[in-house]
Amino acid sequence: MTQTSRLTPETGFMEHIEASTGIRISACFQCKKCTNGCPVTFAMDVYPDQVIRLIHMGMRDQVLSCGTIWVCAACETCTTRCPNDIDIAGVMDYLKERAVASGVSIPQQRTKLFHEAFLNDVRRRGRLSEGRMLQSYMLKSGELWRKIKDGEIGEEISLGVNMFRKGRMSLIPKGVRSKSEIRAILK
Amino acid sequence: MKVTYYPGCSLEGTARDYAQSIEGVCRYLGIELQELSDWNCCGATAAHSLNHRASILLPGRNLVLAEGLGNDLVVPCPLCFNRLKTAEKALLEDGGEDDFGVAYEGKIRIHDLANFLARNELLDLIQQKVSRPLTNLTAVCYYGCMSSRPPKITDSSEHENPTSMDRILDRLGVQVKPWSHKTDCCGASHAVARRDIVFTLVEGLYDKAVEAGADCIVVSCQMCQANLDMFQGKIASEFGKPYYLPVLYFTELIGLAAGLAETGEWLKKHFTEPQPLFNRIGLSA
Numbered sequence: 001m002t003q004t005s006r007l008t009p010e011t012g013f014m015e016h017i018e019a020s021t022g023i024r025i026s027a028c029f030q031c032k033k034c035t036n037g038c039p040v041t042f043a044m045d046v047y048p049d050q051v052i053r054l055i056h057m058g059m060r061d062q063v064l065s066c067g068t069i070w071v072c073a074a075c076e077t078c079t080t081r082c083p084n085d086i087d088i089a090g091v092m093d094y095l096k097e098r099a100v101a102s103g104v105s106i107p108q109q110r111t112k113l114f115h116e117a118f119l120n121d122v123r124r125r126g127r128l129s130e131g132r133m134l135q136s137y138m139l140k141s142g143e144l145w146r147k148i149k150d151g152e153i154g155e156e157i158s159l160g161v162n163m164f165r166k167g168r169m170s171l172i173p174k175g176v177r178s179k180s181e182i183r184a185i186l187k
Numbered sequence: 188m189k190v191t192y193y194p195g196c197s198l199e200g201t202a203r204d205y206a207q208s209i210e211g212v213c214r215y216l217g218i219e220l221q222e223l224s225d226w227n228c229c230g231a232t233a234a235h236s237l238n239h240r241a242s243i244l245l246p247g248r249n250l251v252l253a254e255g256l257g258n259d260l261v262v263p264c265p266l267c268f269n270r271l272k273t274a275e276k277a278l279l280e281d282g283g284e285d286d287f288g289v290a291y292e293g294k295i296r297i298h299d300l301a302n303f304l305a306r307n308e309l310l311d312l313i314q315q316k317v318s319r320p321l322t323n324l325t326a327v328c329y330y331g332c333m334s335s336r337p338p339k340i341t342d343s344s345e346h347e348n349p350t351s352m353d354r355i356l357d358r359l360g361v362q363v364k365p366w367s368h369k370t371d372c373c374g375a376s377h378a379v380a381r382r383d384i385v386f387t388l389v390e391g392l393y394d395k396a397v398e399a400g401a402d403c404i405v406v407s408c409q410m411c412q413a414n415l416d417m418f419q420g421k422i423a424s425e426f427g428k429p430y431y432l433p434v435l436y437f438t439e440l441i442g443l444a445a446g447l448a449e450t451g452e453w454l455k456k457h458f459t460e461p462q463p464l465f466n467r468i469g470l471s472a
Contacts, residue, residue, distance in 0.1 A: 039372045043384050071384070074232055075372035076336035080346060087337075096236045110380035118233035119241070126227040128196040137379060159417070163201065166456045170200045176227045185244040 009058030017055065021094050027084035028052045034078035034088050044068040045107075048078055048088055055091070064099040068092075070108030113141045119186060125175030126182040132173060190303075191253045191295070192220035193271070195264040196228050202264075202409030204456035208438035209263055209300065211449050215442075216304075216312055220261070223253055229270040232376050240287070246274035247289040254295050263300040265333035265408045266375070271297050272340045299334040299341070301407040301437060305351035313358050318446040320360030323468035327366045327401040328352040328437070329392065331411040335370050346370070352405055352437045359444040366399035368392050373414040385414050386422050393422070393430045402464055403433040405440060412436065419459045433461035443472065 014025050034048040041047055045067045046054070054063045063069075069092045078088040099106060106112050117137035121128050138144040147153040163169040176182060198206035213220050226249050234242035250271060253260045262268040277283050278291040304313070335346040343349065349369060356363050371392065374385035392415065396404050406412045416434040423430040434457065442450035451472040454461055465472055 039388060040374075040384060042387065043381070071381070073372050073374055073377060073384070074235065075332040075375075077332070077372070080337040093235050093239065097239060100237060108380075111377075112237075114376070114380040115233040115236045118231065119237060122228045122230065122233075122245075127199070128228050128231075130197065130200045134379065141380070155421075162458065163417075166458070167203055168201045168456055170203075174199055176225050178225060181248060182227055182245075185241050185248070186238070 007059070008061075010060040011058055013058040013060045014055050017091065017094060021087075021090060023087045023090055023094075024084070025052060025055055025086060025091060028056070028086055029084065031083060033081050033083065037077045037081050039075060039077065040071055040073050043071045048072075048092075051095075052086070052088065052091070061104065063095060064102055065104045065107065067107040069095045069099065070106070070111040110141050110143065113137060116140075123183060123186040125173055126179055127173070127175055129170070129173030131169055131171070188217065189219040189221060189258055190261045190298075191223050191256050191258045193223050193226055193249060193253070193260055193262045193267060195262070195267040197409050197413075198263065201413055204453045205263060205409050205412065205436050205438065207449070208436055208442055208453045211447055211453070212438045212441045212445075215316065215445060215447060216309065221256065221258065223249060223256070223260070225252065229267045231266055231270065235270070235273075242270065243274045243277045243287055244289065246271045247278055247287060247291060250274055250278070250291050250295075250297075251289060254291060254293075257295070259296045259298060261298045261300055261303050263407070263409075265299060265331060266410065268297065268299045269333040269340060272342070276340060299351075299407075301330075301334065301351040301355070302343075304441075305354045310354060310358050313355060313441060316441075316445045317359055319444060321356075321440060321444050321470065322360045322362070323470065324360075324440075325362045325364060325400060325402045326356060326405045326435075326440075327364050327396045327399050328356065328369065329396075329404050329406050329411060329415070330369050331406070331408045332370060332372050332375075334407065352407055355437055356405060356440060359440055361405075361440065364399040364401050366395055366401070368395040373411045375410050375414070378410075378414055378418075382418075386418065386425060389414055389418070390422055390426050390428075393419075393428070393432060396432055397430070401432065402468070403435055403461065405435050405437050407437055417458045431459070431463070433457065433459050433464050435461060443470070 032049045072092040074089050076089050114137050117133050121133040230242045230245035278289055279293045330349045335343045335349050338346040353363050374388045377384045412434050439453050454472050
């Protein structure tokens with residue numbers, strides 16, 4: 001028996017992103033310069049030029065659930081080199097935000113949790129405490145338990161001890177006075 | 188000369204060596220750094236990944252505070268610099284103030300620290316202060332991404348081949364090697380959730396630095412410094428290559444060449460200790 005899969009493109013997907021971001025995705029003529037200059041394609045499931053093409057075709061779910069948008073390191077090489085002036089890294093950001101809002105399953109869960117731990121920490125004091133953010137990330141992501149189980153925790157502890165010994169970890173986090181202004185921004 | 192100074196969060200934590208070297212060198216050069224009062228985090232990668240509006244409003248708050256002080260803003264962290272510049276462009280474009288509700292007029296300029304110190308008059312001053320030229324030191328300058336790209340945001344005129352640190356190190360007597368990976372990415376904050384990506388990228392950087400004949404890698408970004416310095420032993424053992432490349436801030440080299448006594452304290456904070464290299468080339472910190 002042959003199995004057929006149904007494609008369900010969302011018409012207007014690209015137009016919606018263009019209107020929301022001002023980024024002219026429709027200008028792409030698939031030269032693949034973005035992908036050729038991208039330093040992290042080795043870790044991607046869909047290449048940057050393919051993300052753009054999938055948007056052209058209205059393949060919303062494929063785009064929002066791909067790992068690539070989270071693997072993008074935001075180095076801005078693609079954005080800089082695109083001959084059609086498409087802010088590809090900006091598209092990746094838009095897609096991450098939309099993926100979270102739409103509730104699709106996110107394949108790079110840890111990366112998302114890291115960003116959330118970062119913003120939660122900034123919301124508290126207006127400045128980031130690297131140590132506290134990392135503790136919160138390790139707990140929420142389950143990485144603490146995994147590392148204990150896999151015996152990797154010793155390495156993390158020794159990294160932390162070395163950072164402290166070398167004066168590269170602050171124990172008392174600093175913050176802003178106007179915390180209400182920060183909370184109003186990071187509602 | 189007086190400027191407003193935005194250190195950014197990691198200079199209060201993992202990059203205290205960078206913070207101390209900047210303060211020491213600027214004091215020595217007669218540049219008064221006035222820390223921006225009540226500055227907040229720029230939001231970094233987390234904000235531009237998850238909350239576009241906050242990624243403009245967080246740095247926007249700092250810009251408004253800095254504009255109130257009137258002097259130009261100097262920023263050592265390239266990511267903070269990039270986010271502040273992004274907010275500047277967003278707030279100053281047509282309708283920007285209406286979109287974000289932030290009144291920023293753009294009366295001040297935002298400078299990346301390395302570019303700021305590489306201006307001709309400061310280069311001459313830096314050279315005058317050299318008491319022991321670093322002629323036996325061979326280095327590559329590694330700029331990373333954010334002080335250069337995208338040029339539409341950074342206003343860089345040399346984004347594919349930045350030269351600010353090259354020009355400064357040249358005045359210190361360092362033998363600066365050309366190489367291919369000046370602006371290649373180190374993986375930045377992937378060091379937390381996808382360390383494998385960082386290790387792969389950094390291995391490539393080490394290989395190219397060694398190929399160029401460098402004894403050390405000189406940086407202006409504390410994220411690059413952390414990724415290249417803190418995991419060097421682990422990356423060496425994982426890839427089975429005996430890397431030894433101290434990762435030094437360009438400000439530390441200015442201190443070293445000027446004979447500033449506190450330079451040794453800054454250098455002690457590094458994981459890949461530079462002392463064996465300095466011993467080999469007859470340099471004392």
